Amino acid sequence: MKKNSVKKWHIATTLVTGLLFTSQALACTTFIITPGATESGAMYVGHSDDGHLNDPRLVYVPAADHQPGSTRPVYFDATSIGELPEYGSFVYRRYTGSDRGPGYVNTRVPQSKPVGFIPQVAHTYAYFDGNYGIMNEHQLMFGECTNGTKMGNVKPSPKHLFYSAELARVALERCKTAREAVELIGHLIDTYGFHGTGETLPVADPKEGWLIEMVPGDDSFGGLWVAQRIPDGEMVVSANELRIREVDPNNPDQLFSPNLHKVAQAKGWWKPEDGQLDWLRAVSLGEYNHPYYSLRRVWRVMDKLAPSLHLSPWVKDGYTRDYPLTITPDHKVTRHEVLHLLRDHYEGTEFDMTKGVAAGPFGVPYRYLGPYESAGDVADPKAHHDGAWQRPLSVYYCTYSFICEGRSWLPDxxxxxxxxxxxxxxxxxxxxxxxxxxxxxxxxxxxxxxxxxxxxxxxxxxxxxxxxxxxxxxxxxxxxxxxxxxxxxxxxxxxxxxxxxxxxxxxxxxxxxxxxxxxxxxxxxxxxxxxxxxxxxxxxxxxxxxxxxxxxxxxKVGYPQEWLKTTSWVNGPTTYEQPEAK
Incomplete structure (x- = not known):
């Protein structure tokens, strides 16, 4: 079908130039399953981009060569804190321009404008791009999820140049291994600063996986980050809450901002006499939006892969230590199982969203959010709640999801x-x-x-x-x-x-x-x-x-008898007599 013959239905004219959301941080779930935990020996990184009608395009960004002394533009992503039209980046069209190859070229709409520039390298690698960088030609893989932190909704500026989406893209352009990517991302945050919200990026190559978490800065510092290697044979899941806890300078499997302890102490978030710095407790308020908004998803993935741990879905508070950073699955996980991890509404548990009055007669697991709900995954965790829905792994406002699979025994x-x-x-x-x-x-x-x-x-x-x-x-x-x-x-x-x-x-x-x-x-x-x-x-x-x-x-299908009995059907007009007033 020719493009000029495609019939289009316009949702709302206000979506063309107006703000779609005050904050685009709507929530994601992401995980790493390392080769030693999988049946084939593959590395898996999974991600659900739960962005609710944001840009769903999958774009191939080609490799490129660059002239000595050239610079690399850094663009703003509306997925961070919402649309800022001055940068020409919108939730429905993440980027427009020629800097990422022909896939993003569109001369009929406003062009994206850089927040700033960094030095370019001689050669950049090809990669798949979405609302966040996904996977490059060397099997370097990324996922993402947003987290609430004490430093939230920081706008881009020369001192806060990067958001996690651009950090992942720069790493995909320049790196072949997960460790290289983590070190580069840390360097970029330390050098150029970080804006937006708290973020988690799972990073993996076919042999090694890392989790890097970051928070934006203020006038006194550009941003902070901590990264931890995921042991082979184990897996990690993150769902809109920081997952790394103690920061140990003597741990060879950890990397972090050189000014982390200094900033945390100056902000009153941590004191040396407290012992090792607890990253989650120091820079965040625990679990955001409402209780179990994040932790129930963490529990669900862990319980599906390692039921022998007998993890409880009930915890004391958002700072719980009941769910370790990593677990070892009970058996070697298959590709089929990996592709089904995000397809879950707590079926078969006490939280089954296909059951109950809200599911209606046909077991609908969708729970549409309204203005009375908390606003996304960075909402105030102390807000009063008259009620809340379970937050499932598969949510109705997911834009796309993916599983990156890296296989070390084959050419990249x-x-x-x-x-x-x-x-x-x-x-x-x-x-x-x-x-x-x-x-x-x-x-x-x-x-x-x-x-x-x-x-x-x-x-x-x-x-x-x-x-x-x-x-x-x-x-x-x-x-x-x-x-x-x-x-x-x-x-x-x-x-x-x-x-x-x-x-x-x-x-x-x-x-x-x-x-x-x-x-x-x-x-x-x-x-x-x-x-x-x-x-x-x-x-x-x-x-x-x-x-x-x-x-x-x-x-004729009608409705299930069990559901009918809960409705006014049982008191319907089966006689001409007027019912007695109750």
Whole structure:
């Protein structure tokens, strides 16, 4: 379909130039599972970008060479503290310009303006980019989640140049290993400062994983950071609360700001007589938004992978030590299990969101937030709460999610896989894309959350997610019936593609690149077309409250008897007599 023939539906004119949110920090969940904990020996980094109709485009940023003495612009990201139009960065279009290759070029809209500049390097690597940097050609992988801290919503300035999204991009451009990336990010924060909110970036290469956490500064300091290596054979999960605790200068597996202790002491956050500095307690107020907003997700992932620990979902407070930074899974985790970690609404637990009055007759796990709710993952943890919903791993306002898979036994171009899924994790189909590609299928790099279009994979998946609310138990099963065989086919196709690409790579790396590009683009295009056709089928099947099939229209489904008994149906008009007043 030609772009100029695509029908667009405008959501609201105020979204074009107005602020979409005062703060874009809406929450994410992220994790690392190290090679020693996985069945195949692969490294996994997972991330759900729960940004609620922010920019869903997956963009390939090509490698580039740069002239001596040139500079690298640093741009503002609206995902940090909301839109600042003076920088030309918006939640619906994260960046526009030519500095990240042709994928972001659009001369018809306002161009992004740098906050500042840093020295450029001679050569930068290719990588996949989203609202945060994702994965580069050397299998360097990132995730992300936002955290509340005592220093929050700091605006960009010459003294606070970077936000975590740009830090990840610079690292992807310049680094091959996780340790190199952590050291570079720390150096950039120490040298140029950090703005926005508290942030966690899981960073991994095929052999080693790190967690780096950072907080913005004020007029007296640029920012602070702490990083910790994740032992092989273990995993870590982070969900909008800082996870690193004691900072030990003698720990070879930790790195941190050289001025951390000095600043913490000057701010009254820590005293030497307290012993080792507790990073979480020193720079934050614990868990934000409402109790268990973060910790229940941490518990859920840990309990799914290591039920033998018998971790309780109930803790004393937001500073609990009941959930260690890392755990060892009870068994070697499979790729299939990794792809399902974020597809969870606490099914089968006391918090099951498909059960109860709020789930309605068809077990809908979505809980739409209103103006009476706390505002995102940096909301005041001391605010009064009249009520709250459970915060699941798969949330209705997820823009996209992904699993990076790094495999050390293969050349980087073949070993690096990005499993990318648009919209809600429980309703998406993950698509495999090799880092050895040179482009992204157009439906995956085409989207504007202000307009519905038929050429966008995001809108195909988002439509199905929203249509599922009509009859979740039915539509979700339809999704599973399409999704699971599709992903199984992807596993088999990847295994064959690995062999083909490796054979080509040994003879001619350029031929392998061409093959991997064709595979990735064709696979993504097939997923998009499958989901588009699937969405069209659902419109008919669930029209007007019935179940419609080619040979039978309006097969009456009605409501489950158990749910009916809780409604006014039992007192409905079954007689002409007027009911007695109660």
């Amino acid at each position: 171009a073949i070993g690096g896989l990005l499993w990318f899924g648009l919209s809600k994790p429980s309703e998406t189909a993950y698509t495999p894309l090799y880092v050895g590609t040179t482009k992204v299928a157009e439906p995956y790099s085409t989207a504007d959350p202000r307009y519905y279009t038929r050429d966008s994979a995001f809108w195909a998946f988002n439509f199905v997610e929203n249509w599922a609310a009509i009859n979740y138990s039915g539509v979700h099963q339809d999704i599973v019936d399409v999704r699971d065989p599709l992903e199984k086919e992807h596993f088999q196709a990847v295994a064959q593609a690995d062999k083909e690409a490796l054979s080509l790579f040994k003879q001619n790396p350029a031929a392998a690149t061409a093959y991997l590009t064709e595979f990735s683009v064709n696979t993504a295009q097939n997923v998009f077309e499958t989901w588009q056709n699937f969405a069209d089928m659902l419109i008919v099947k669930y029209a007007d409250g019935g179940m419609n099939y080619p040979g039978e229209l309006n097969h």
